[in-house]
Amino acid sequence: MRVDHAIRTRLLISVSQRVIANAEELTALDRAIGDGDHGINMRRGFEAVLTDVETLSAKTLGDALKGVGTTLVMKVGGASGPLYGTLFMALGKSLTEEITREAVADAFGQAIEAVKLRGKSDVGHKTMLDVLAPVHAVICAGGDDLPARLRATAQAAAQSTIPMKAIRGRASFLGERSVGHMDPGARSSALIIDAVADVMEGTA
Amino acid sequence: MSANVGIVIVSHSADVARGTASMVEQMVGREVPLGWCGGDPDGGLGTNVEAILKAIEAAWSESGVAILVDLGGAETNSEMAIEMLPAARRERVVVCNAPIVEGAVMAATEAASGATLDAVRRTAEELTPR
Numbered sequence: 001m002r003v004d005h006a007i008r009t010r011l012l013i014s015v016s017q018r019v020i021a022n023a024e025e026l027t028a029l030d031r032a033i034g035d036g037d038h039g040i041n042m043r044r045g046f047e048a049v050l051t052d053v054e055t056l057s058a059k060t061l062g063d064a065l066k067g068v069g070t071t072l073v074m075k076v077g078g079a080s081g082p083l084y085g086t087l088f089m090a091l092g093k094s095l096t097e098e099i100t101r102e103a104v105a106d107a108f109g110q111a112i113e114a115v116k117l118r119g120k121s122d123v124g125h126k127t128m129l130d131v132l133a134p135v136h137a138v139i140c141a142g143g144d145d146l147p148a149r150l151r152a153t154a155q156a157a158a159q160s161t162i163p164m165k166a167i168r169g170r171a172s173f174l175g176e177r178s179v180g181h182m183d184p185g186a187r188s189s190a191l192i193i194d195a196v197a198d199v200m201e202g203t204a
Numbered sequence: 205m206s207a208n209v210g211i212v213i214v215s216h217s218a219d220v221a222r223g224t225a226s227m228v229e230q231m232v233g234r235e236v237p238l239g240w241c242g243g244d245p246d247g248g249l250g251t252n253v254e255a256i257l258k259a260i261e262a263a264w265s266e267s268g269v270a271i272l273v274d275l276g277g278a279e280t281n282s283e284m285a286i287e288m289l290p291a292a293r294r295e296r297v298v299v300c301n302a303p304i305v306e307g308a309v310m311a312a313t314e315a316a317s318g319a320t321l322d323a324v325r326r327t328a329e330e331l332t333p334r
Contacts, residue, residue: 035216037250044245073284077244077252079277082284118280169276 002098008064009057011196014204016046016053018195019188026191029184033171037078038184045076045084061099065092079169080185083119083128090114101146105139112136125167126178128185131157135193147197154193161186209315209324210237210263212271213308214256214278216249218242224272224308232312239263251278256285260297268296268321270328272308296321302328 003011019026019042027039048071049056056067069089073081090111095103112132116122123133134157138149159182166178169185198204211228215221221242228238239259244250256271263269271286273279279299286297298321300307311328319327 035249037244037248040246040248041244041250073288074252074254075245077246077250077281079280081253082280085284118284 001100003061004097005057007199008061009053010199010204012049012053012057012064012068014195014199015192016050018191018198019043019046020050022188022191026184026188029182029187032181033166033174033178034184035078035170038080038188041076041078041080042084042188045072045081048072048075061097062092062095065089065095067092079119080188083115083185084188086114086118087111087128087132101139101142105136108132108136108139119168121168124164126161126164126171126183126186127166127168128183128189130161130164130183131186131189131193133157135189147200150200151194151197154190158182158186158190207265207267208236208318209267209311209321210239210260210265210269211308211312211315211324212256212259212263212269212282213238213240213242213304214251214259214271214282215240215242215274215304216251216278217274218247220274220304224305227305228308228312231309232316236312236315237263237265237269238312239269251281253281253285253288256282257288260285260289260293264293266296268298268324270311270315270321270324271297271299272302272304272311272328273299274304298325300325300328302331306331 023039023043030036030038049068056064065088069085073085091107094107121127123129131154134153138153161183166172171178213221213224221240225240239262241255241259245252271282273282282299307328311324314324314327
């Protein structure tokens with residue numbers, strides 16, 4: 001399919017608005033096991049994306065994604081800036097206007113590897129990767145009702161970080177005490193996937 | 205090699221970064237190019253790439269720049285900032301795995317003697333327990 005100007009605009013707006021609308025929840029999650037700024041930081045970043053939405057969506061899909069990445073790196077502050085920045089920049093590097101499920105699966109896989117390197121982290125460490133990896137598996141498998149399954153997978157994957165013990169990031173200082181709380185980065189990743197699924201289903 | 209290696213201090217707190225920088229200036233002197241930053245773009249606790257890039261610019265030396273960081277995000281953001289530097293500069297900036305205050309003072313002491321970037325980094329990292 002072709003990700004045209006209208007779809008690019010809807011994607012950027014949907015994702016930004018979802019993160020901004022849930023900023024308080026993200027901050028509350030981060031207060032439990034981090035430094036309580038994830039929502040504030042992510043809101044600052046995606047507000048900057050919204051401000052630039054016309055310029056960004058006028059670019060090709062790859063350049064728009066890279067532009068979102070750069071904006072997040074510069075505006076978010078905190079470790080989530082470079083981590084989400086890296087995710088979007090890596091996606092932008094390999095995605096072109098005409099996308100196929102295979103191309104997205106490929107790009108998403110490369111982006112996950114880039115995030116792993118940036119955060120020196122891996123799946124199972126109670127991070128955003130614990131949402132992105134299962135979502136990637138769903139994209140790779142394909143099939144019917146893809147948006148609904150992406151949504152459900154991301155949601156369940158974020159929940160699955162609750163019993164995990166943090167290995168990376170601020171939460172790792174808490175060790176066992178990080179158990180019992182959802183990872184804020186996993187939650188923000190699930191929100192972003194959910195907002196993309198809305199656009200895929202034509203409801204945003 | 206004539207210029208001394210520069211030192212950059214990246215803390216989540218502007219107060220910690222400023223205080224560490226002033227310790228370096230008072231204990232080592234001003235012959236080491238020094239940059240520091242702390243806090244998020246809104247003035248709260250945090251680190252951000254834009255400020256780190258400015259601090260690297262402030263401390264720039266042809267002999268290179270050693271960065272001292274406090275907690276995780278400071279390291280991640282510093283590594284991101286290094287990647288965003290022009291290619292010719294990228295190879296000459298390192299993040300030291302060392303405690304921020306002691307590391308900054310030790311690294312600056314070494315840098316003031318005209319040591320190479322590698323030696324400056326090693327001196328700072330000797331403080332890290334293995």
